[in-house]
Amino acid sequence: MGDYGGFRRTWRQALREAVLGARTDTKADGLANLVEPGCEKAYERFELVYSKQQVQLQLLYGESQRAFESQTRESLRITVGCVLSNVLRDARLTGTEPNRHLADYLGKEISGLRARIDQDCALAVSRGINVGLSLGALISVVLLIVPLLVGAAGLLDLLRVEVGCSDRWSLTGAFVCGGVGAFGAVLSVLVRLRNSGEELTRRRTNGDRGAVAPGQMARGMRHEGVYRVFVGWILALAVYFLLNAGFIKLFDMPASPAQICADNGDGQSTTFWGFWCAVGFLAGFNERWAFGLLDRSNRQERTTRSTVQASATESKST
Numbered sequence: 563m564g565d566y567g568g569f570r571r572t573w574r575q576a577l578r579e580a581v582l583g584a585r586t587d588t589k590a591d592g593l594a595n596l597v598e599p600g601c602e603k604a605y606e607r608f609e610l611v612y613s614k615q616q617v618q619l620q621l622l623y624g625e626s627q628r629a630f631e632s633q634t635r636e637s638l639r640i641t642v643g644c645v646l647s648n649v650l651r652d653a654r655l656t657g658t659e660p661n662r663h664l665a666d667y668l669g670k671e672i673s674g675l676r677a678r679i680d681q682d683c684a685l686a687v688s689r690g691i692n693v694g695l696s697l698g699a700l701i702s703v704v705l706l707i708v709p710l711l712v713g714a715a716g717l718l719d720l721l722r723v724e725v726g727c728s729d730r731w732s733l734t735g736a737f738v739c740g741g742v743g744a745f746g747a748v749l750s751v752l753v754r755l756r757n758s759g760e761e762l763t764r765r766r767t768n769g770d771r772g773a774v775a776p777g778q779m780a781r782g783m784r785h786e787g788v789y790r791v792f793v794g795w796i797l798a799l800a801v802y803f804l805l806n807a808g809f810i811k812l813f814d815m816p817a818s819p820a821q822i823c824a825d826n827g828d829g830q831s832t833t834f835w836g837f838w839c840a841v842g843f844l845a846g847f848n849e850r851w852a853f854g855l856l857d858r859s860n861r862q863e864r865t866t867r868s869t870v871q872a873s874a875t876e877s878k879s880t
Contacts, residue, residue: 579631579632580689581689581693582777582780582781583630583631583686583689583776583777583780584629584630584631584632584635584777585632586628586777587627587635590624590627591623591627591639592620592623593616593619593620593623593642593646596623596639596642596643596646596647597646597650598647598650601647601650601651604650604651604655605646605650607655607656608649608650608655611655611657611658611659611660612649612660612664612665612668615665615668615669615672618672619642619645619646619668619672619675622638622642622672622675622676622679623638623639623642625679626638626639626642626675626679627639628775628776628777629679629682629776630682630683630685630686630689630776630777630780631682631685634678634682637678638675638678638679641671641674641675641678642675645668645671645675648667649664649667649668652664682776683776683779685776686776686777686779686780686783687779687780687783688755689780689783690779690780690781690782690783690784690787691751691755691783691784691786691787692787693780693784693787694783694784694785694786694787694788694789694790694791695748695751695752695787695788695790695791696787697784697787697788698744698748698787698788698789698790698791698792699744699745699748699791701788701791702740702741702744702745702791702795703741705737705740705741705795706737706738706741726823727819727822727823728819728820728823729819730819731819731822731823731834732806732819735802735806735819735834735835735838736799736802736803736806738835738838738839738842739798739799739801739802739838739839739841739842739845740795740796740798740799740802740842741795741842742798742838742839742842742843742846743794743795743797743798743799743801743842743843743845743846744791744792744794744795744798744846745794745843745846746794746798746842746843746844746845746846746847746849747790747791747793747794747795747797747846747847747849748790748791748794749847750790750794750846750847750848750849750850751787751790751849754850790849793846793849794845794846794847794849795846797845797846797848797849797851798841798842798843798845798846800845801841801842801845802838802841802842802845805841815837816833816834816837817830817831817833817834817837818834819834822834
């Protein structure tokens, strides 16, 4: 039981990390803490001669401690430690001027570390939006199943609620249209992420483009994913009620609830389901009309740029 319980806890921790990311380290670690005993003087020389590379390495090491996955954190820590050890043990560090070959080595290692951190951010974004969309889709399925279960269990009869044939078909059509609209919204988000997913890995911080902690990014994307699914529901329901109520006459609907009830559903029910599923999917696919998931930062950038241009024009005119 103890071994089984340990496996169970490990499985839960792995699942939590896959969804929420690794836990935040309670104690931050600096680059100087990776210096091996006896290399303190070499590290001081490294700070003086290669100050730019030292600062970049320190920043990357700080970002690596906020990586989304714990294995990525450990891998980056080992890599930074190896790079620092190689530099401090290099004989070319003793010069008073930066060595070209050593500087090139540091530049390549720093670029590699940056690429791995960016990939971790992209993983956090992808994981967060996928989890959010999955939760939204699951809620949509529940919303579709509950009305059917209520009708099958006869709860309406117990509550003495009488629903006619036309009303049943209208309500069922609304739920089906909204549910398919939710899946249309999911597909719309996935298509846009494929084309513009890189934009989600960067956000504005105090006017400068900076990397956001991957855990926060994944959390925000989960919320956005669920939000987008419900936007698809709302858009599909709005289109359904507008067309079904006859407020907008764009075309003749192939089948109405009254016709289905009059003909006992012979051949009309399939047309009814197909028509409203198509309408709901197209309505949900246009969830991009809502406030931007992908172009929020671009919109802020355009607003800031237009404000600066307006101020410059006003100053010139005065």
